Amino acid sequence: MISSTVENYLKAFLRLEDMNKKASTSTVARQLSVADASVTDMLRKLQKGGLLEYKPYYGATLTAEGRRLALRILRRHRLIELFLHKVMGYGWEEVHDEAENLEHVVSDLFVERIDAYLGYPDKDPHGESIPDATGFRNEDLDICLLAADPGEYEVHKVVNDQPEFLAYIERESLTPGTPFQLLEKGSVHGLLKLKISGRSEPQFLGIEAAKYLYVKATGDRLDNQARRSKQRRKKSLQSGGERGESPGTSVRRASQREPARRSK
């Protein structure tokens, strides 16, 4: 059996590879809050287990099998996050930590149940894509708000797990799915000026925050499909206290799954 420790390591490697950062001993160590020496040990162990290719002093890359397992956990993590948010009434800033534990423990039956109940979703509450059962990820391209030129956009994903940060973003109404206009960058030092569609007043956002926001151009001139039709509201378990329901969680039927996963 594969331990939850190993699962967390694999997920960390996948994440680094996704960001095109090389998976060095120290970056993994930092991500998992363990000592560098612990990572070195684990690298050798995972190499021996055939889950990654490792050349000492040179870094590591996941094998097909390692990648498969990593995607399995990533899928669980994000499905569980969505479940906690939609069904259990968790705030989007509360889901990550709980999912971090549940992802290793829940049965396949559980995962399939929530997957079906949620309608085979492919976006978690933060806008990140949920791999399907075969490991396929429906990645649509987005750009970092930092790199965006003034224009019309929609928040696509928020890549930061810190509860405080997420709570802040929610207060600023910049949860995934929100359409807005980027007005100016840098006119005020370190700030972006933007306006949420429908509002009268513009608002400001720090560079540091913009770093974690990814947006999609929606410029009412470009490809504007059925994008504003996605309020799929599910009745939730939440006892009291309305929680912000982050929209933008598009849904795809299980039947129309894409064929494969590229093995690198």
Added chain:
Amino acid sequence: MISSTVENYLKAFLRLEDMNKKASTSTVARQLSVADASVTDMLRKLQKGGLLEYKPYYGATLTAEGRRLALRILRRHRLIELFLHKVMGYGWEEVHDEAENLEHVVSDLFVERIDAYLGYPDKDPHGESIPDATGFRNEDLDICLLAADPGEYEVHKVVNDQPEFLAYIERESLTPGTPFQLLEKGSVHGLLKLKISGRSEPQFLGIEAAKYLYVKATGDRLDNQARRSKQRRKKSLQSGGERGESPGTSVRRASQREPARRSK
């Protein structure tokens, strides 16, 4: 932090004490499927941690603190079982194993959420009582079907975790809450003859099975309060395939909690 291993040990001790069996090294070892020597080690560790009182060669009893922790896990276990059954559409024979893992991992928030959502229940799908947040258990007395004389009864709880056994009991329609009549015992070797209320044909049940069924006398002459008024049906997540919804899951508001827990 308290490990899930320790939590499982504590739960095993509690269970043995509940059955008035002495918690001997070997019985605990058998229950947890570990070697006797492992239990001895753990006994010393738990003793040192103040969770149980242990005299070598003489067995062990939980301290107040150990009992508190054990009840906490028992509560989680049973609440989660009920949640899986009522909300996630699990069959009552499927809930135990999943709960056995989740009980250690889920946050207090999660537990409180499902507790509130289920209406502060005090019976799990097998008819076992769910301790409240203070550790109090609403134990109403029942008798083992083996020891019962012919008469009118209602199934109260089924104390056996084996999926096959539970599936069998469900096929025989003897889930908690079912009213029936015990007709004869032992007329046919090793079998009980009984009839479920409303049915025309009687049915037989083996001694071995009856051992695990606990019943309450309902004999329409005795204390028959509002007992037949408990269809509280909650809409469940179950995708397809109707699952037997074991009734008899009475509900109590959080407000009217009983005062205390006796410390032995």
Added chain:
DNA sequence: ATTTATTTTTAGACTAGTCTAAATAACGTT
């Protein structure tokens, strides 16, 4: 009251995961 059988404890070893501190390799400068 011995002897025999059962239960429990000890002794010693193993695995997974982690750490700190020291050694070594790789890298970026002069």
Added chain:
DNA sequence: AACGTTATTTAGACTAGTCTAAAAATAAAT
């Protein structure tokens, strides 16, 4: 090309949990 800095690996140790096999204690039976 030699030097100092940074990253990585090694060495050695620790904890939690487990095991098997042998020793010791308790309980049962002659």
